Amino acid sequence: MAELVFREDPYARDCRARVVAVTEAGIELDRTVFYPTGGGQPGDSGTFARADGSRIRIAGAVKGAGADAVLHVPAPGEQFPAPGEEVEAAIDWERRYRHMRFHTALHLLCAVVPAPVTGGQVAHDKARLDFDIDMDRLVKETIEAELNRLVGEALAVRARWISDAELDAQPELVRTMSVQPPRGQGGVRVLEIEGVDLQPCGGTHVANTREVGPLAVVKIRSEGARNRRVVLGFA
Numbered sequence: 001m002a003e004l005v006f007r008e009d010p011y012a013r014d015c016r017a018r019v020v021a022v023t024e025a026g027i028e029l030d031r032t033v034f035y036p037t038g039g040g041q042p043g044d045s046g047t048f049a050r051a052d053g054s055r056i057r058i059a060g061a062v063k064g065a066g067a068d069a070v071l072h073v074p075a076p077g078e079q080f081p082a083p084g085e086e087v088e089a090a091i092d093w094e095r096r097y098r099h100m101r102f103h104t105a106l107h108l109l110c111a112v113v114p115a116p117v118t119g120g121q122v123a124h125d126k127a128r129l130d131f132d133i134d135m136d137r138l139v140k141e142t143i144e145a146e147l148n149r150l151v152g153e154a155l156a157v158r159a160r161w162i163s164d165a166e167l168d169a170q171p172e173l174v175r176t177m178s179v180q181p182p183r184g185q186g187g188v189r190v191l192e193i194e195g196v197d198l199q200p201c202g203g204t205h206v207a208n209t210r211e212v213g214p215l216a217v218v219k220i221r222s223e224g225a226r227n228r229r230v231v232l233g234f235a
């Protein structure tokens with residue numbers, strides 16, 4: 001089980017770590033700043049700096065078999081480190097920061113469009129959510145204005161853990177969540193944008209909505225009988 005540095009500090013760009021396992025599938029560290037692909041957010045890319053000064057380019061990160069296991073996947077042709085070796089693991093920060101801004105923007109979109117979410121994806125230059133909603137209830141100008149109002153309000157964004165006991169004691173909390181929390185794991189990590197959105201989420205986010213920056217609704221279109229897709233970009 002690795003220490004997932006990005007959970008407590010999504011702004012951490014690098015960390016010293018020890019290689020604990022190496023397989024063809026990837027490299028496991030005892031701690032990492034690399035977010036693994038999941039929840040619609042792409043895994044991080046970056047580098048491992050070795051003691052001899054050389055670097056291993058890491059093309060991506062995915063979830064491993066165990067709980068909290070992260071597999072760092074080297075780019076084609078790169079060397080693999082040896083178990084026990086110490087490396088300085090660093091993510092491609094510019095790329096990750098865009099993911100954080102877009103991911104936070106999707107939480108805002110979730111709050112602006114009051115309908116069940118059926119899917120979502122963050123990419124480098126856009127992000128989308130799919131909703132189960134009638135097309136005529138999605139008005140580009142209205143959604144865009146609401147999103148940019150929330151960005152402009154500079155709202156605090158924070159992740160915290162809520163225990164099952166705390167959830168049981170506050171049924172109204174669960175009702176306000178757009179996604180129902182999983183039970184039986186002792187607790188759940190929730191993302192809260194004060195007064196706007198509260199839901200279980202394991203992704204990385206910016207600390208304040210102002211960091212998202214101005215948003216544009218790039219596209220609204222039908223994806224099948226019930227799905228309506230709203231695509232966002234940075235304005």
Ligand SMILES: [Zn+2]
Nearest residue numbers: 103191201203
């Ligand atoms: Zn999230």
